[in-house]
Amino acid sequence: MAGSSQKDRKKVGVFVQHECPLNLxxxxxxxxxxxxxxxxxxxxxxxxxxxxxxxxxxxxxxxxxxxxTMSYKPLAHFLLHLDGPERRFLDRCVEVGNVDAILRHGFVEYLRFGRRDKGMELLARASTEGNVEAGYLCAMLLMFDHEDEEEVKRGVQMMEVIRISRKLESCSKFFRGVFNDAIVLLLEMFASE
Structure with missing residues (x-):
């Protein structure tokens, strides 16, 4: 009989609602x-x-x-390895006004794709929003990669502002790192071929 009473029992579905801990x-x-x-x-x-x-x-x-922030990735990384999810991530960051992303996008536009006007526009935007490295890069490009005397003067003025703010040493250290990283990335690229 014990076996038959188990058969006679109806199966009852119990619905228990649990609060997802993530919603807490x-x-x-x-x-x-x-x-x-x-x-x-x-x-x-x-x-x-x-x-x-x-x-x-x-x-x-x-x-x-x-x-x-993307500062944990070398700036040169964005010159060589910018496709797929990283590219979409960078584009979305630029779209919402992320200054770090605007610097990287300007760097890529100017140096990788040769879109000087677009690159300078983005670097200037990042600089006016407080990114000192973008201002330094902008000043360097204006002084050494432009033939227009007015642009060179503007680069010198920008560099003077950075010097007065006492950020010149940290900026030059930052860009020494950029060029060292670029060399390492290029060597890795050529080694894999």
Whole structure:
């Protein structure tokens, strides 16, 4: 009889609604976390977005793209390895006004694609929004890569502003690193062929 009573029992579906632990924190906190992730690694941001819908939503907000930094990647990296997800990431960052991305996009436009006007426009924009490295690069390009005397003078004036702000040494150190990174990337590129 014990076996028959088990057969007579009806199967009852129990529906238990669980609160997703990710929903317990406000979206602003997840967005702040996503900004920190994006500041350390574009790849980690992509991985975060692929994890779940909550992370995708938080990691896709304009705030993430506006405040993400790319300084952990060598500037020269953007000259050689800018396609696929990284390119879309950079474009979205530029679209929302990310100054770090505007510098990199201007650098690529000017040096890789030879679009001097577009590159200078982007570098000047990043410089006016407070990116000292963009101002330094802009000044250097105006002084040494332009024949127009007025542009050369403007480059000298920009360099003087950077010198007065006592950022000249950090900028020159930054760009020594850029050129060292470019040499390393070029050697890697030629070694893989």
């Amino acid at each position: 924190l406000p979206r602003e906190i997840w967005s702040s976390i996503a900004v920190m992730v994006a500041s350390n690694s574009i790849e980690d941001l992509f991985n975060m977005q692929a994890t779940c819908k909550e992370f995708l939503g938080a990691a896709s907000s304009d705030a993430v793209y506006k405040h993400a």
